[in-house]
Amino acid sequence: MSAIFQQEGSVLMIHLPADVDHPVSDEIRKESDRIIANVYIRTMIFDFEKTGFMDSSGIGLLMGRYRALGMRQGCIRAVQVNSHIDKLLHLSGVHRYIEIQRSEGEGKI
Amino acid sequence: MENTNEMTLIFDSRPVNEGLARITAASFCTQLNPTLEEVADLKTAVSEAVTNCIIHGYEGEIHKIRMDLRRKGQELFVDITDQGVGIADVKKAMEPLYTTKPEKERSGMGFTFMEAFMDEVTVDSTVGVGTSVHMKKTIRR
Numbered sequence: 001m002s003a004i005f006q007q008e009g010s011v012l013m014i015h016l017p018a019d020v021d022h023p024v025s026d027e028i029r030k031e032s033d034r035i036i037a038n039v040y041i042r043t044m045i046f047d048f049e050k051t052g053f054m055d056s057s058g059i060g061l062l063m064g065r066y067r068a069l070g071m072r073q074g075c076i077r078a079v080q081v082n083s084h085i086d087k088l089l090h091l092s093g094v095h096r097y098i099e100i101q102r103s104e105g106e107g108k109i
Numbered sequence: 110m111e112n113t114n115e116m117t118l119i120f121d122s123r124p125v126n127e128g129l130a131r132i133t134a135a136s137f138c139t140q141l142n143p144t145l146e147e148v149a150d151l152k153t154a155v156s157e158a159v160t161n162c163i164i165h166g167y168e169g170e171i172h173k174i175r176m177d178l179r180r181k182g183q184e185l186f187v188d189i190t191d192q193g194v195g196i197a198d199v200k201k202a203m204e205p206l207y208t209t210k211p212e213k214e215r216s217g218m219g220f221t222f223m224e225a226f227m228d229e230v231t232v233d234s235t236v237g238v239g240t241s242v243h244m245k246k247t248i249r250r
Contacts, residue, residue: 019128021124021127021128021156021160022124022127022156022160022163022164023124023125023127025214026124029214052149053131053149053152053153053156054153055153055156055157055160055219055222056157056160056215056216056217056218056219056221056222057160057215057216059216059218060213060214060215060216061214063214063216064214083146084146084149084150084153088153088222091218091221091222091225092216092218092221092222
């Protein structure tokens with residue numbers, strides 16, 4: 001399963017797949033960089049609704065896109081984040097740079 | 110003896126096999142009756158160790174990675190071994206945010222995540238011989 005990209009004006013929404021690991025992160029990096037090179041993107045929203053697994057390659061992906069968008073506050077948002085992903089975002093310190101919105105009905109992962 | 114079990118998985122250092130390794134570890138772990146959170150933690154730790162073998166140990170070349178899983182009571186032992194380049198300074202490699210490959214957008218959080226999600230992590234490495242990561246996690250319930 002791969003990611004789905006949705007662009008609306010200067011906002012790029014990326015619906016992430018169930019597993020965000022090293023090969024998946026590489027794929028999303030390439031496609032999002034291709035879009036950024038062609039269209040002006042101000043905000044990138046990573047939707048974790050379907051994501052149950054992530055590792056440090058996902059952290060590299062988020063920080064890399066934060067740099068690609070000029071390190072502006074609020075340029076990267078992570079939405080529908082479950083407790084495991086939220087733990088990764090905090091442990092890595094990425095939560096200081098990106099906006100995080102937890103998924104509703106937490107408690108289950 | 111009861112409550113002990115072990116298995117070994119040997120696979121090519123291809124990124125697609127990261128999924129195979131972590132799902133195998135998660136499946137093996139189910140006999141300890143873990144919580145979903147414990148399974149998620151284990152999968153991330155295994156993924157980090159295997160990614161390290163692929164990217165750093167073998168630097169993209171295709172060779173074998175070995176994963177040994179062992180259960181003793183409620184303790185789970187995971188050893189992940191490559192015969193790659195080895196790590197000259199293990200202490201440095203384990204520091205948060207330290208990476209030798211920033212251009213590949215590696216976050217430098219691999220060992221930090223392994224240490225955060227497992228109870229014990231030790232690394233044996235010899236330059237030119239390879240690296241072995243030993244991890245232990247006690248499944249609480």
